[in-house]
Amino acid sequence: MEAFTQAVIEIIKRIPEGRVCTYGRIGRLAGKANGGRQVAWILHSSSRRHNLPWHRVINAQGRISLPKLRGYEEQKARLQIEGIAFDAADRIDLGKYLWDGERAYQRSRDTNNEEPR
DNA sequence: AATGTGACGGACC
DNA sequence: TGGTCCGCCACAT
Numbered sequence: 001m002e003a004f005t006q007a008v009i010e011i012i013k014r015i016p017e018g019r020v021c022t023y024g025r026i027g028r029l030a031g032k033a034n035g036g037r038q039v040a041w042i043l044h045s046s047s048r049r050h051n052l053p054w055h056r057v058i059n060a061q062g063r064i065s066l067p068k069l070r071g072y073e074e075q076k077a078r079l080q081i082e083g084i085a086f087d088a089a090d091r092i093d094l095g096k097y098l099w100d101g102e103r104a105y106q107r108s109r110d111t112n113n114e115e116p117r
Numbered sequence: 118a119a120t121g122t123g124a125c126g127g128a129c130c
Numbered sequence: 131t132g133g134t135c136c137g138c139c140a141c142a143t
């Protein structure tokens with residue numbers, strides 16, 4: 001397996017319950033500036049086998065990218081169960097739920113505060 | 118080698 | 131808010 005793919009998997013595993021991350025951000029954290037499409041492809045082709053919280057990955061517009069009747073409903077349900085809210089247009093407030101891997105790391109280094117909500 | 122295709126993203130209008 | 135366009139990237143034909 002490629003290093004990038006491995007990194008992507010590890011990062012997705014670290015997304016906390018009740019939070020989400022975007023394809024593009026995951027790609028950057030894994031070391032590729034424009035790896036969004038590749039991140040999506042990795043999930044599309046083999047994610048379920050890695051036991052990943054795949055439902056916590058959404059697009060930069062704060063929306064679920066999965067087509068309706070092809071996973072959309074399931075992903076939305078899983079997120080709602082974790083307490084994530086959708087607005088009238090089925091969008092998620094990234095300012096509130098986005099998990100920033102880097103900031104989370106820094107904060108846990110100096111203080112022992114919990115993740116913001 | 119050339120072209121098509123996505124669970125993408127950002128810029129623009 | 132929404133729609134289009136174009137750049138990106140790896141994989142499939």
